[in-house]
Amino acid sequence: MGEEAVEFSVEKVAKGCKQSAVDVGDKTFVIGSSDDDSKPPVIVKILGKRTQTWYCTSVHHFIVLGTQPTLTKSQSAIPVNDEKILIIEKGVPLNESIWFLEIDTPFVKQQRKIKGTEVVSLSKGVIGVGQKPVVISGPSGVGKGTLIAKLMKDYPSKFGFSVSHTTRSPREKEIDGVHYHFTERSKIDKDISEGKFLEFAHVHGNVYGTSIEAVESVTDEGKRCILDIDVQGARSVRASSLEAIFIFVCPPSFEELEKRLRARGTETEEQIQKRLRNARAELDQSNSPGLFDHLLVNDDLEACYENLKKLLTLDDSQEDSIDFYIKDGKQTASYSIMSKNDSEILLQFETNEAKNGAASLLALDLSSLSGGAPGRTRGLKIRSINSF
Numbered sequence: 001m002g003e004e005a006v007e008f009s010v011e012k013v014a015k016g017c018k019q020s021a022v023d024v025g026d027k028t029f030v031i032g033s034s035d036d037d038s039k040p041p042v043i044v045k046i047l048g049k050r051t052q053t054w055y056c057t058s059v060h061h062f063i064v065l066g067t068q069p070t071l072t073k074s075q076s077a078i079p080v081n082d083e084k085i086l087i088i089e090k091g092v093p094l095n096e097s098i099w100f101l102e103i104d105t106p107f108v109k110q111q112r113k114i115k116g117t118e119v120v121s122l123s124k125g126v127i128g129v130g131q132k133p134v135v136i137s138g139p140s141g142v143g144k145g146t147l148i149a150k151l152m153k154d155y156p157s158k159f160g161f162s163v164s165h166t167t168r169s170p171r172e173k174e175i176d177g178v179h180y181h182f183t184e185r186s187k188i189d190k191d192i193s194e195g196k197f198l199e200f201a202h203v204h205g206n207v208y209g210t211s212i213e214a215v216e217s218v219t220d221e222g223k224r225c226i227l228d229i230d231v232q233g234a235r236s237v238r239a240s241s242l243e244a245i246f247i248f249v250c251p252p253s254f255e256e257l258e259k260r261l262r263a264r265g266t267e268t269e270e271q272i273q274k275r276l277r278n279a280r281a282e283l284d285q286s287n288s289p290g291l292f293d294h295l296l297v298n299d300d301l302e303a304c305y306e307n308l309k310k311l312l313t314l315d316d317s318q319e320d321s322i323d324f325y326i327k328d329g330k331q332t333a334s335y336s337i338m339s340k341n342d343s344e345i346l347l348q349f350e351t352n353e354a355k356n357g358a359a360s361l362l363a364l365d366l367s368s369l370s371g372g373a374p375g376r377t378r379g380l381k382i383r384s385i386n387s388f
């Protein structure tokens with residue numbers, strides 16, 4: 001850890017904001033909010049108890065990774081275990097209030113090794129389990145985008161598109177942030193090295209990748225995430241912790257694929273040739289054992305779309321498991337941490353009175369935490385205890 005003693009400056013924490021101090025092992029973690037727009041909203045400082053040395057991000061050798069919560073004036077915190085600290089932000093909707101500061105999880109250990117410096121990471125807690133994301137792969141020009149566009153048009157509140165990053169130049173009608181996040185090679189390389197991508201691949205001479213945020217932001221909206229990625233990307237997602245459904249879309253024939261690619265008129269002859277070469281390799285891999293769950297032939301578009309809908313409906317048995325107490329999680333509900341036992345952490349409504357139908361006491365099931373940084377900590381189970 002760092003050699004310098006750093007004075008802990010209270011001025012750096014926003015006026016009127018509370019800080020929380022949590023002891024884990026031989027360290028004290030101090031968590032507070034910043035009102036300095038140029039700085040991340042959450043300030044984390046670590047005190048080495050034995051050495052009485054402070055570490056903070058303004059000094060070298062300490063990085064706070066992950067998604068930052070929106071600024072709140074007050075929070076409470078408690079260690080869940082040796083790996084993470086639960087932070088409950090007050091004065092925001094319950095759905096926004098649960099955060100984890102990961103201090104020694106596998107992701108943090110890995111990042112510490114890569115960066116050779118002290119690392120902690122923030123991860124947002126998400127209540128309940130959503131439906132599995134859908135990965136759609138297939139050769140260029142087969143009609144993946146066309147099928148996805150139909151699905152999004154017909155079910156805008158049910159499905160959300162994972163907007164990939166790419167180093168490819170935008171086509172005429174493509175909008176940055178809608179079809180892709182068009183990006184520089186140096187930027188995507190940096191973000192990949194910082195663990196921000198679920199998967200990435202070199203496709204037809206460019207880099208394409210799915211950021212963790214692209215998937216998480218769709219899922220956070222309560223929508224089912226659709227990923228349009230190549231076979232290499234599908235393989236990487238298969239190997240990741242993201243549990244998804246994998247669909248491969250095939251053309252009725254190679255000739256028809258070539259026809260569609262040419263008719264689209266978006267690629268040069270050289271690019272078309274490259275895409276067709278890659279298409280052969282992708283079609284060969286469509287039968288790789290354990291890679292794709294379903295193959296769809298896109299001959300007649302309407303028939304293929306109907307088959308796609310059937311596949312997705314099959315999986316509709318997985319209902320969201322959001323507890324009815326917090327279904328209306330958009331209401332502001334200030335909870336603070338009350339106590340912890342081996343299996344649950346109790347959260348108490350701030351005023352001790354249940355307001356807006358919110359429960360006065362909630363119990364967070366500690367066995368329900370899955371995922372974590374660099375994504376979200378999902379599947380949180382919360383039950384209400386209305387004993388008064």
Ligand SMILES: Nc1ncnc2c1ncn2[C@@H]1O[C@H](COP(=O)(O)OP(=O)(O)OP(=O)(O)O)[C@@H](O)[C@H]1O
Pocket residue numbers: 138139140141142143144145146147260261263264298299300301302304
């Ligand atoms: N069933 C179909 N019959 C005829 N044409 C189709 C069919 N499906 C899609 N197309 C057309 O084929 C072209 C390629 O489709 P699309 O752009 O959706 O392919 P894609 O798989 O998303 O390609 P890429 O991977 O390069 O993004 C488009 O012009 C689209 O209108």
Ligand SMILES: Nc1nc2c(ncn2[C@@H]2O[C@H](COP(=O)(O)O)[C@@H](O)[C@H]2O)c(=O)[nH]1
Pocket residue numbers: 137138139140144164165168199200201203204208209210228229230231232233234
């Ligand atoms: N591995 C990934 N592949 C991706 C991603 N986004 C798109 N793609 C695939 O790239 C090709 C070409 O797309 P185009 O828009 O240039 O025609 C296509 O097969 C897409 O599925 C991604 O994030 N990761």
